[in-house]
Amino acid sequence: MGERWDAIVIGGGMAGLSAALMLGRARRAVLVVDAGQPRNRFAAHMHGVLGAEGTAPDELRRRGRAEAAKYGARFRAGRVERVDVDRDTATVRTEDGDALPARAVVVASGMTDRLPEVDGLGSRWGKSVLHCPYCHGWEVRDRRIGVLATSELALHQAELVRQWSDRVVFFAAELGTLEPDVERRLRARGVDVVTSPVVEVAGEGDDIATVRTADGAEETVEAIFTIPHAEPHDGFLSHLGIERAQTRMGSFLAVDTAGRTSVDRIWAVGNVVRPAANVPACVSFGATTGIEVNMALVTEDFDRAAGRRADAG
Incomplete structure (x- = not known):
């Protein structure tokens, strides 16, 4: 792997594999560096994925790797320590000391979900503790569902979850005192509001049966939706000074609609x-x-060829 790649994709999840597939089909030399820790590894099945409804995430990644490999993409296990950029090359430096040069880098390294520090919550993540109603709402429809607030976004989540069940309880302690009109709005659709902080989630195995609060009360629920703190895996780029976007879910690399960052030769895509x-x-x-990466390389190829011809003439 001492060659200079057309593109190195950092991350072997759905976004990274999709980019690698397109680049491979464009006859680009592509290397995927994969740490093997995809965000959705905690879930047994995916939903709302056309043509792959109910498929395990690992199975879709396996198919994706095979498809990208069919068009020449290569794969390497490992983590990236930093990326350096000069005029013509982006160099991906791995934690085991290798320097991998490329004409372009696609950052698809994903993120980590940081859950609230509540006993019994983390061990059920992706099973009965959930984040996306579109991904998991159907499977828990009509059950008594909790929504654990972590930020103001939880108000939207509580309203959304109500579409899948008319038995919703909103654990609002993290938001402090709710404005009266906000609480009235929730209760108007039958959402119960609990203001005491959640201290424990209990049940058998991966299932939830009870949520205990600081005042000693217990609420019976069968699933909990919550919005974790989003921690993007982009620290290996911090020295490059890439522009960032401040969103309701935190600070993320700023990209245009094509995934291009403010630093030449660096694109970013997916949950990162x-x-x-x-x-x-x-x-x-x-x-x-x-x-878009292929088109940028195509343009560069023609620019260089035209420049050489002009110099020769």
Whole structure:
């Protein structure tokens, strides 16, 4: 792997594999560096994914790797320590000391979901503790569902979850005292509001049966939706001074619609820049970015060829 790649994709999740597939089909030399820790590894099945409804995430990644490999993409396990950029090359430096040069880098390294420090919550993540009603709402429809507030976004989440069940309880302590009109709005649709902080989630195995609050009360629920703190995996780029976007879910790399960052030769796609993007969105964004990276390289190829011809003339 001592060659100079056309593109190195950092991350082997849905967005990264989609970009690699497009680049491979464009006859580009592509390397995918994959740490093997995809965000959705905690979920047994994906939903709302056209043509792959109910498929395990690992299975879709396996298919994606095979498809990208069919068009020449290569794969390497490992983590990236930093990326350096000069005029002609972006160099990906791995934690095991290798320097991998490329004409373009696609950052698809994903993010980590940081859950509230509540006993019993983290061990049920992706099973009965959930974040996306579109991904998991159908499976828990008509049950008694809790929504654990972590930020103002929880108000939107509580209203959304009400579409799947008329038995919703909103654990609002993190938001402090709710404005009377906000509480009235929730209760108007039958959402119960609990203001005491949640201290424990209990049940058998991966299932939830009870939520205990600081005042000693217990609420019976069968699933909990919550919005974790989003922690993008972009620290290896921090020295480059890439522009960032401040969103309601935190600070993320700023990109245009093609995934291009403010630093030449660096693109970013997937949950590392869009924490709310589900699998279909990540696949779509990855394909778009792969196409845009190829077009940038095509343009560069012609610019260089025309320049050499002009110099020769």
